Amino acid sequence: MPEPLSDDVRRRMERQRRRDTALEVAIRRRLHALGYRFRVDHRLEPSLRVRGDIVFTKRMVVVFVDGCFWHGCPEHATAPKNNAVWWREKLDANKERDRRNRDALRELGWTVVSVWEHESADDATRRVTGCLEGANIELVSPSDGPT
Secondary structure: OOOOOOHHHHHHHHOOOOOOOHHHHHHHHHHHHOOOOOEEEEEOOOOOOOEEEEEEOOOOEEEEEEOHHHHOOOOOOOOOOOOHHHHHHHHHHHHHHHHHHHHHHHHOOOEEEEEEOOOOHHHHHHHHHHHHOOOOOOOEOOOOOOO
């Protein structure tokens, strides 16, 4: 991953929320109201440097709620005009890391559900509960999320 060019860029990036985004909280509230219990911002495997946003440890289901900008949503991702080369490298590295982590989790037996920040909380919750109940559902959002 490229290094930020200035301390100002580093400070701005550090201010980005890693957890408790509005969509993530809305999904968690809905799941909790339905009686589901889960872990939040939980490290999944000691061998991997990855934390799930919503994790059902006993069922081995992990939900990632991804921001369109940081994770490269095919519908809504935008390319910054300033320092374009650096940003392209950074965002490409994010997408590659996501792919690598999700593939590794699947190999270890985890079911991975990817949710984009632009999805409705109700739709995302339906996909998660369908997965938890064993329904044959689409685990990645219709906009072809990170796999």
